[in-house]
Amino acid sequence: MRFAVWVPLFDELADPLTVARLAAAAEDAGWDGMFVWDQLWWRAPVTAVADPWIVLAAVAAVAASTERLRIGPMVTPVARRRPVKLSREATTLDRLSGGRLKLGVGLGSDRFAGEFSRSGEEADDRVRAGQLDESLEILKAGWTGEPVCHHGKHYTVDSVRFLPRPVAGRTPIWVAGFPGNPRPLRRGVRHDGFFPVNLTSPNQLADVVASVQSLRGSLTGYDITVAVSSSTDVRPYATAGATWCLTDFDPATLRPADVRAVIDAGPAR
Numbered sequence: 001m002r003f004a005v006w007v008p009l010f011d012e013l014a015d016p017l018t019v020a021r022l023a024a025a026a027e028d029a030g031w032d033g034m035f036v037w038d039q040l041w042w043r044a045p046v047t048a049v050a051d052p053w054i055v056l057a058a059v060a061a062v063a064a065s066t067e068r069l070r071i072g073p074m075v076t077p078v079a080r081r082r083p084v085k086l087s088r089e090a091t092t093l094d095r096l097s098g099g100r101l102k103l104g105v106g107l108g109s110d111r112f113a114g115e116f117s118r119s120g121e122e123a124d125d126r127v128r129a130g131q132l133d134e135s136l137e138i139l140k141a142g143w144t145g146e147p148v149c150h151h152g153k154h155y156t157v158d159s160v161r162f163l164p165r166p167v168a169g170r171t172p173i174w175v176a177g178f179p180g181n182p183r184p185l186r187r188g189v190r191h192d193g194f195f196p197v198n199l200t201s202p203n204q205l206a207d208v209v210a211s212v213q214s215l216r217g218s219l220t221g222y223d224i225t226v227a228v229s230s231s232t233d234v235r236p237y238a239t240a241g242a243t244w245c246l247t248d249f250d251p252a253t254l255r256p257a258d259v260r261a262v263i264d265a266g267p268a269r
Contacts, residue, residue, distance in 0.1 A: 052073045103139075105176065
């Protein structure tokens with residue numbers, strides 16, 4: 001199992017340099033990754049919010065002398081972003097980091113902060129699911145370096161090449177979804193990993209892993225990601241099949257000093 005710090009970019013952590021310094025400390029302390037939330041705003045008491053892509057660029061630049069720390073948004077609501085713009089952003093960040101980007105994707109949700117309805121974005125989950133699937137098709141086609149011709153229900157790309165390519169030729173895609181919802185799971189098995197959010201137990205994760213294996217036939221090279229608090233015993237999750245463990249933080253009480261303390265303590269290997 002690999003271990004990462006997963007932080008909301010809220011309030012004091014809305015400062016890109018603060019997060020970049022924490023990422024450098026995480027690298028030194030033996031963590032495998034630093035992942036960040038992708039939100040436009042959040043509920044009270046949160047007031048300040050940073051853009052994840054700019055912050056991750058700062059993280060990649062500060063950590064450019066390292067080779068191990070993986071970075072990425074966990075997760076980006078793809079329907080909020082034009083796929084051609086997301087393609088450029090993801091590849092640029094991947095190359096800036098030396099090929100260390102993992103792209104977490106999902107539908108997002110309007111229920112937490114009204115991000116879609118309050119900004120005039122599509123709030124229907126079914127419509128956003130179609131946008132997500134089309135966007136992922138465009139991203140993966142663009143990473144081949146060949147001209148992309150896509151004429152779908154939501155997006156059009158008319159014979160465009162997206163160069164340069166990611167460092168490894170493509171960027172791993174982790175799909176997020178709630179356990180028990182079959183549609184995100186079916187989407188996830190078509191890509192490189194699945195992130196079941198809001199898990200309640202290792203037994204629930206074991207059910208997810210069994211479903212992924214039945215759909216894929218093999219888990220070789222496939223990531224199963226879990227998010228837990230710093231006080232959680234991660235061994236049952238590893239036994240259940242998790243390959244990545246993200247240490248989560250409560251956004252309502254988030255403080256850089258608390259994140260730094262967890263980082264300095266090192267991952268619970």
